[in-house]
Amino acid sequence: MEFGILVNEGPYQHQAADxxxxxxxxxxxxxxxxxxxxxxxxxxxxGTRLTTPPQDDRNIVERWSQLAEEHDIxxxxxxxxxxxxxxxxxxxxxxxxxxxxxxxxxFRISGLGQLIEAGIKADRLVVFGD
Amino acid sequence: MSMLHTVxxxxxxxxxxxxxxxxxxxxxxVLLIEDGVYAARRGxxxxxxxxxxxxxxxxxxxxxxxxxxxxxxxxIDGIELVDYAGFVDLTTDHDSVQAWL
Numbered sequence: 001m002e003f004g005i006l007v008n009e010g011p012y013q014h015q016a017a018d019x020x021x022x023x024x025x026x027x028x029x030x031x032x033x034x035x036x037x038x039x040x041x042x043x044x045x046x047g048t049r050l051t052t053p054p055q056d057d058r059n060i061v062e063r064w065s066q067l068a069e070e071h072d073i074x075x076x077x078x079x080x081x082x083x084x085x086x087x088x089x090x091x092x093x094x095x096x097x098x099x100x101x102x103x104x105x106x107f108r109i110s111g112l113g114q115l116i117e118a119g120i121k122a123d124r125l126v127v128f129g130d
Numbered sequence: 131m132s133m134l135h136t137v138x139x140x141x142x143x144x145x146x147x148x149x150x151x152x153x154x155x156x157x158x159x160v161l162l163i164e165d166g167v168y169a170a171r172r173g174x175x176x177x178x179x180x181x182x183x184x185x186x187x188x189x190x191x192x193x194x195x196x197x198x199x200x201x202x203x204x205x206i207d208g209i210e211l212v213d214y215a216g217f218v219d220l221t222t223d224h225d226s227v228q229a230w231l
Contacts, residue, residue, distance in 0.1 A: 001222050003221075015164045015165075015195075016138075019138075023217060026214035026215045027218045124222065124226070126136075126229070127136075128138075128229070130231060
């Protein structure tokens with residue numbers, strides 16, 4: 001089956017980002033596919049490459065990037081939520097006149113239509129948040 | 131149409147579980163995850179609510195989340211424990227998934 005996953009909470013805040021990751025990993029291990037992971041609200045904070053968690057803690061952002069690379073997963077960050085929270089890719093940097101970008105590998109910034117599409121195209125949409 | 135409901139809040143600080151159980155149809159399933167697993171314990175004021183729900187619904191609890199909270203023992207009879215692989219199976223065994231956030 002193909003899964004859509006929605007993550008509504010940021011890393012190191014609530015358990016949602018961990019639950020979503022462990023669910024995604026378990027689904028892939030069972031041979032399922034992930035159509036898209038959509039990061040919305042504070043969930044967009046899962047996609048900044050500038051986090052530096054302590055070495056003995058899990059690196060939530062890096063973990064997402066690795067999962068996306070290994071399994072070719074489309075990970076989309078909501079543009080409006082990202083603008084409010086300072087999650088920036090090179091294109092958004094130019095468009096909004098910022099001096100830097102911070103998006104982590106494997107993530108891309110796009111609109112809510114991508115969430116709707118995941119809801120339509122995936123067999124199941126599983127939501128994680130607080 | 132059978133639905134899997136996920137509840138991630140403790141019944142002690144959210145009405146997520148009771149709202150869920152008011153809406154969930156007979157034959158549907160409820161999976162307790164994150165702080166939601168506290169509802170799986172025996173002897174709390176929410177046990178009656180859970181027992182009532184068990185009459186016509188299946189209730190599951192995510193074992194890693196129970197273990198993380200040290201509440202793996204003294205669980206209400208009839209609640210089934212699943213790991214993440216079991217969570218995935220529940221989502222595919224039901225037609226849709228509703229998260230009560």
